[in-house]
Amino acid sequence: MLIETNTTNVPDARGYYGDFGGRYVPETLIPALDELIAAYNEAMADAAFQNRLAHLHATYTGRPTPISYAARLSEQLGGAQIYLKREDLAHTGAHKINNALGQALLAQRMGKQRIVAETGAGQHGVASATASALLGLECIVYMGSVDMARQQPNVFRMKLLGAEVRPVESGSKTLKDAINEAIRDWVTNVRTTFYLLGSALGPHPYPMMVRDFQSVIGTEARRQIIAMAGKLPDACIACVGGGSNAIGMFHAFRNDASVELIGVEAGGCGINSHQHASRFADPSVGRMGVLHGARSFVMQTPDGQIADTHSISAGLDYASVGPEHAYLRQTERAFYTSATDEEALSALQSLAQTEGIIPALESAHAVAEAIKRAPTMPKDAVLLVNLSGRGDKDLDTVMKALKL
Numbered sequence: 001m002l003i004e005t006n007t008t009n010v011p012d013a014r015g016y017y018g019d020f021g022g023r024y025v026p027e028t029l030i031p032a033l034d035e036l037i038a039a040y041n042e043a044m045a046d047a048a049f050q051n052r053l054a055h056l057h058a059t060y061t062g063r064p065t066p067i068s069y070a071a072r073l074s075e076q077l078g079g080a081q082i083y084l085k086r087e088d089l090a091h092t093g094a095h096k097i098n099n100a101l102g103q104a105l106l107a108q109r110m111g112k113q114r115i116v117a118e119t120g121a122g123q124h125g126v127a128s129a130t131a132s133a134l135l136g137l138e139c140i141v142y143m144g145s146v147d148m149a150r151q152q153p154n155v156f157r158m159k160l161l162g163a164e165v166r167p168v169e170s171g172s173k174t175l176k177d178a179i180n181e182a183i184r185d186w187v188t189n190v191r192t193t194f195y196l197l198g199s200a201l202g203p204h205p206y207p208m209m210v211r212d213f214q215s216v217i218g219t220e221a222r223r224q225i226i227a228m229a230g231k232l233p234d235a236c237i238a239c240v241g242g243g244s245n246a247i248g249m250f251h252a253f254r255n256d257a258s259v260e261l262i263g264v265e266a267g268g269c270g271i272n273s274h275q276h277a278s279r280f281a282d283p284s285v286g287r288m289g290v291l292h293g294a295r296s297f298v299m300q301t302p303d304g305q306i307a308d309t310h311s312i313s314a315g316l317d318y319a320s321v322g323p324e325h326a327y328l329r330q331t332e333r334a335f336y337t338s339a340t341d342e343e344a345l346s347a348l349q350s351l352a353q354t355e356g357i358i359p360a361l362e363s364a365h366a367v368a369e370a371i372k373r374a375p376t377m378p379k380d381a382v383l384l385v386n387l388s389g390r391g392d393k394d395l396d397t398v399m400k401a402l403k404l
């Protein structure tokens with residue numbers, strides 16, 4: 001399936017989504033971003049590039065991923081019918097491969113043999129290492145040393161896939177510091193190196209590019225849900241870390257006015273605890289700011305330092321959010337809410353026991369919102385939940401949290 005570009009009026013030519021987005025980077029990176037925009041536009045207009053990506057998705061990623069009707073869960077809740085878009089069944093177990101493969105193909109086309117990527121929990125690192133192995137590219141993954149200690153299996157996976165994992169010892173030694181290091185590497189080695197960014201974040205054109213590569217989710221899902229349910233869903237629900245799986249789902253439904261778009265942030269220990277990663281829900285910490293090259297909602301201290309965040313799911317534990325989500329919220333096209341750690345854990349167990357599917361903790365936040373909403377809706381209503389990934393990576397966390 002070919003990816004359509006320029007199907008909406010955002011971003012504008014300068015990379016803005018209304019007040020959000022842009023390119024807040026050192027002067028030295030502007031030519032590299034310009035080169036990337038030109039290469040990206042050229043690639044997407046080239047049927048050979050698009051066909052190669054579509055072919056790899058069909059023969060390697062395992063696309064189209066199916067939609068499953070969650071019959072027992074829906075029955076138990078007694079309201080809307082719940083359908084799951086199964087990104088957990090994509091190769092490497094999550095949607096991240098859609099973007100990694102697209103960007104790695106673009107790097108190859110640009111003649112860049114060296115990939116740098118950042119990773120928090122290791123999921124984007126694994127997807128980048130996978131795509132790099134497939135295409136024969138060198139891959140260096142920056143990862144905070146605290147995260148490396150917490151995510152040993154993914155560090156090992158990346159090494160098995162032939163990537164070099166570089167520990168980052170600066171700052172809090174977590175994701176935001178890893179992004180800083182990856183950007184530093186890119187600035188230094190820009191001629192030979194491609195920065196493979198993992199979510200709908202960063203300076204233009206990354207949020208647009210990542211959205212387009214992930215839009216395959218919604219394009220497939222829209223066709224599938226009409227075939228299965230006989231109509232458009234009443235709402236699409238997706239979890240929002242940086243925002244790539246959500247924007248990938250929302251994009252295809254954006255012009256369907258009857259379809260509510262609902263993003264679910266990490267509510268952590270609860271919004272009032274301030275221990276969370278809900279950039280939109282808590283005005284005492286989340287407000288307009290700049291992080292990693294884009295203007296968006298950023299969790300910050302009163303004097304503008306990046307605030308600490310908390311979530312049980314590493315993939316949602318980030319201080320900023322993709323600029324297009326800030327725009328969709330401001331224009332009231334999408335609605336954002338949150339689920340706490342506890343609600344996500346409970347949703348994970350419900351889905352496991354009613355449907356035989358153990359979701360990633362990130363995805364369990366979206367399931368938690370469906371569980372809240374379904375009982376308030378009529379039986380002929382349809383909820384489409386993006387199940388962004390599988391739970392294998394989270395078994396350790398879940399075991400500890402449930403004291404099993």
Ligand SMILES: *Cc1c(COP(=O)(O)O)cnc(C)c1O
Pocket residue numbers: 094095096123124198199200239240241242243244245246315316360362363388389390
């Ligand atoms: C990384 C990750 C997320 C969060 O990233 P987005 O860019 O917001 O999609 C969500 N779900 C899974 C399974 C992930 O691995």
